[in-house]
């Protein structure tokens with residue numbers, strides 16, 4: 001659905017060069033919510049602007065919905081961008097227009113008129129739960145309501161893909177939760193593919209199916225979240241479940257993404273000649289699954305066999321971590 005291959009973006013300002021994208025490969029499957037997380041300056045905004053070709057990449061290709069955007073002229077791009085909705089951190093609403101007027105704006109540009117336009121605006125406001133605010137002006141809305149208007153406007157042309165540029169960064173945690181829930185509902189109900197950028201791990205945790213961690217213009221790791229979490233050395237797992245660094249070589253960090261660890265651990269001590277001590281850990285709901293990450297000390301004659309058994313059970317096993 002979104003495919004970017006070996007994307008590079010080099011900015012030149014006076015005598016300085018910044019490689020904002022340094023060979024990024026991105027694959028977002030149809031109907032998934034994909035999050036790119038990274039600190040300020042990692043290259044996230046540049047990536048998003050290159051995906052809808054608001055910015056031309058220095059090299060590499062971008063395909064959205066089967067069409068190669070990087071091969072298109074500016075006028076072809078204007079048409080292709082109807083397939084790509086965009087939501088902004090600071091909402092980007094027109095203050096002189098009502099809520100209905102803001103949502104109607106892209107429809108006006110597309111030449112949708114009269115009753116058809118009014119009907120579509122009504123549908124969109126209902127979709128985002130703002131039917132009663134049609135005549136309000138942006139200044140009369142809360143941040144969360146403004147973002148709902150931004151989302152309704154982004155969906156006006158029935159895009160297949162929604163790009164979200166830090167959509168919840170200007171909102172408080174509770175409002176963030178409700179906007180993320182709305183995005184998740186739209187993803188499920190409309191089959192909307194969502195690519196979002198964020199600096200908040202919580203956003204990744206709450207709605208993403210897949211994620212990439214970005215630093216210095218590169219993806220350090222990427223993939224389906226549950227697969228990433230189970231991978232030894234996963235940066236995502238370390239960020240979502242921070243554990244203390246221990247010197248003990250017998251330490252094992254166990255990550256389970258699909259089954260509770262309790263039965264597995266009691267089974268382990270029953271069937272293998274090992275002792276298991278718990279240092280710490282946490283359990284959380286991620287990508288709709290219960291995920292646990294435990295820091296254990298496993299010792300005994302059958303330690304190696306016990307660790308193999310855990311791996312066979314689909315557990316992520318990190319030794320000496």
Ligand SMILES: Nc1ncnc2c1ncn2[C@@H]1O[C@H](COP(=O)(O)OP(=O)(O)OP(=O)(O)O)[C@@H](O)[C@H]1O
Nearest residue numbers: 011013018020038039040041042043044045046047
């Ligand atoms: N138009 C531009 N001209 C020159 N350099 C730029 C431009 N846009 C971004 N950069 C540089 O590219 C790098 C990546 O910036 P970018 O805004 O993509 O990062 P980001 O991860 O989105 O950060 P933030 O979360 O702070 O927006 C930075 O070093 C930035 O200074």
